[in-house]
Amino acid sequence: MSPTSPGLYLVEVALPVPLDQTFTYRHAVAADDERGIAVGDLVRVPFGRRKVLGLVIAVRFSAQDVRELDGFRLKNVQQVLGEEYRILGDRRRLADWLATYYVLPLGMVLPLFHPPRPGTKGRAARSNPAEYPDVDAAGIQLTAAQQKIVTEATAVLERRAFEPMLLHGVTGSGKTEVYLTVIGEAVARGRDALFLLPEIALTPQTLARIRARFGDQAAAVHSGLSAGQRCRVHEAAARGEIKVVVGPRSALFAPLRDVGVIIVDEEHETSYKQDETPRPWSCWAAPRRIWRACTTRCGGGSAWPNCPNASGERCRRWKSWTCGGCLSPRASARS
Incomplete structure (x- = not known):
């Protein structure tokens, strides 16, 4: 029955x-x-x-x-x-x-x-004027090395295969622009994306940059929001109204319908490890979410890759790329 x-x-x-x-x-x-x-x-x-x-x-x-x-x-x-x-x-x-x-x-x-007090009704967060410089995607030209990374990631999305990637590049080398371009390829194919950050303080500037690309399809979730706001984002993601979720380690568990890519920015940061039980480490948990679905790419990026993931790359678990150089002078973008 x-x-x-x-x-x-x-x-x-x-x-x-x-x-x-x-x-x-x-x-x-x-x-x-x-x-x-x-x-x-x-x-x-x-x-x-x-x-x-x-x-x-x-x-x-x-x-x-x-x-x-x-x-x-x-x-x-x-x-x-x-x-x-x-x-x-x-x-x-x-x-x-x-x-x-x-x-x-x-x-x-x-x-x-689930967010605290699930089912709590919350209003949309009041939008504030942009406090960060806008980066016009149309004016950005990737270098040959950066485009090669994007092409490889796009091919994996097309195959709906699982392949973790470790992106190494100094500050200003264009790692974030590579991330956003790959996310754009995933969204264009009807897939969703998670963009993990080590600290809540980094969320506003990253979200502003992502919203400049994806508008209301992007949202942040973190402990600084009220219970109602977190529930609102959670429910919208579950309904497919939000395609890109940005936030610290808790964002990994957002109920996106079809995750195509997970970005773990500054993956060497120890803040990805939770102190309270069950003490998950996002750098390990992120590949597990998508590996068991076998339909996506997981990317970690850092100027200082941590030893477990660096050794994993040498064991052919992670494909390693170096994001050398900077973006074309036509536009500047922060890493």
């Missing part, structure tokens, strides 16, 4: 608690409820005296009005959040990998995949 059909269902839910098990709840689907409940849904449930968010792992129909299971009284699911908060596909595979790699219950990595 479909989980959208009227009736009583027993729902297995993974919760953000340090217990390697799921918890069973009851959920009654009314005759006029078109939403129902399904695997991957984010739900709000009672747990002790608290109300917590959990991930639906399994759903089974119950022909009887079951109120107890193994001697424990079953509680009801209090809320099924909107479809924008479902965790499926590459995000679910990434959650499974994080839980396995860091030896944690699946529910413990769940908070990474």
Whole structure:
């Protein structure tokens, strides 16, 4: 029976608690409820005296009005959040990998995949006048070396293959322009892009430059935004209204529909490593999100590549490119 059909269902839910098990709840689907409940849904449930968010792992129909299971009284699911908060596909595979790699219950990595207080309504952030110099994409001419990198990345996008790339270039060598050109190729093919930055402070200037290219299709997400603003970006990305998400390590978990490229700028920075449990390191987690979908390119860029990725390149895990020289004098662009 479909989980959208009227009736009583027993729902297995993974919760953000340090217990390697799921918890069973009851959920009654009314005759006029078109939403129902399904695997991957984010739900709000009672747990002790608290109300917590959990991930639906399994759903089974119950022909009887079951109120107890193994001697424990079953509680009801209090809320099924909107479809924008479902965790499926590459995000679910990434959650499974994080839980396995860091030896944690699946529910413990769940908070990474949704904003605080999901479902909170928020208004669009008030737009401020541009505080950074505009860079006209039409006036920029890539050097031969930079164009070669873009051509290689575009070929990977065409094949929908996975290929990590390490881009090495000094400040001012045009790394950011290479990133934006590759993102443009992904968006032109209907794909999405993630642009990760090591610090929130770098987000406004990078977002201004990206919005000059992609307009309202680009948005930032970080802890400096209100819960409502973060929910608004999350929901818009899940609906396909946002194609490029910019931000620090938390942006990696944005619910973009079809990620074509992930940029990890200044990938040598230690701030990509989270201090709190589950302590994911974005430089490792980013390739895992797209490698398991096998449909995209992951790029890391730095003037000082870190040792793990540099050695990975020598082991042929990463293809290494050097972004030498500067952009054509027709236009200048910051790295």
